[in-house]
Amino acid sequence: MSDIVLILGNHALTWGHIVTGMAGLGLLLLVLVTMLLLKTRREKALEAALAEERAREMDDKMAEFTRIQAEMTGRMQTMAEVFGSRQSDFVRMISERIDGLQHRVGQGLEASTRHQSENLSKLNERLAVIDAAQQNLSNLTGELVGLKDILANKQSRGAYGQGRMEAIIRDGLPPSAFEFQATLSNRTRPDCLVRLPGDTRGLVIDAKFPLEGFTSFREAKGEEARTRAASRVRSDMLVHVKDIAEKYLIPGETQDIAILFVPAESIYADLAEHFDDVVQKAHRARIVIVSPSLLTLAIQVLQALVRDARIREEARVIQVEVQKLLEDVTRLDSRVAKLDAHFRQAQDDVAQIRVSTEKIVKRGERIESLEFEDGDADARAEMLRLQGRDLRVVE
DSSP states (O other), X not given: OOSEEEEETTEEEEHHHHHHHHHHHHHHHHHHHHHHHHHHHHHHHHHHHHHHHHHHHHHHHHXXXXXXXXXHHHHHHHHHHHHHHHHHHHHHHHHHHHHHHHHHHHHHHHHHHHHHHHXXXXXXXXXXXXXXXXXXXXXXXXXXXXXXXXXXXXXXHHHHHHHHHHHHHHHHSOGGGEEETXXXXXXXXXXXXXXXXXXXXXXXXXXXXXXXXXXXXXXXXXXXHHHHHHHHHHHHHHHHHHHHHHHHOOTTTEEEEEEEEOSOHHHHXXXXXXXXXXXXXXXXXXXXXXXXXXHHHHHHHHHHHHHHHHHHHHHHHHHHHHHHHHHXXXXXXXXXXXXXXXXXXXXXXXXXXXXHHHHHHHHHHHHHHOOOOTTOHHHHXXXXXXXXXXXXXXX
């Protein structure tokens, strides 16, 4: 047992050492196996406890699931009942809505039919109005053709312009402020002579207008024809402006300017657009060219001047009457002052009379309060004397 069997490094191993080591190793293995067995048992017990716990949890969960399932079943039954009632309500509501919709549709169709009938009747009325308007347009077309014929004639055109000018002036001014076809000192007769307030000179308005050149200017097709027509318009206008200036601008009798009336707005627009040089020359010659609207505006200004002059005249009359009224008031004031003095004097007299009467009353009361003996003649004489003095004072 002591024989050396194995040498490890510096250590010599014998059989005794080996046997002892084997015994210790076996004991160690036994301990290890025992520990492993104990550990295995504990793990199995723990797993059993866990399994039992899980089983209990599963039982609890199954019970909770069963309870929830029962509640869900109850709720599903309740929902089924509610859904059934709601479905019946929904069916009833749909039925009511359909009935109401049918009623409204019927009313709408009835109203639509009535409205369409009314529209058709109105449409027939409007068609009748349109037919009447078309007839009026046809009549107006004939009148325009007649107007064209009138404007083609120089005398008729002058009468047309004269008529428009007279209508505008009659509408805006009183009869005393104008005169048609008045005769001037040079034996000329303007179409209208307007008298301005506060001025003896009259304002001349001429209604004759050379329209032939404008007609040719509008109907000209080529550039050369248009140029010839424009030249004729300038020549006719300047000649007419010169005639007005020579005939109607009389110093001391007429105003320094005269008015040339154009009877149509379109002609005035063409004149202002294409013949501005003619307008400027007319202004330099103290001739103002106006259209119907501008003449209306000028007449309104003159109407304001006439109204202001009339107001000034009325104001002077009112001022005279107010002065007379002030004189009457002054006279009345002096008479009232005299009457007041008389009243004051009368009041003073009445006050003095009241004082005297009060004294008499007091003396009478004192006399009445005295006691007289029979046969007291002196006292009675004194009383009579005092009464007589008071009466003289009153008088």
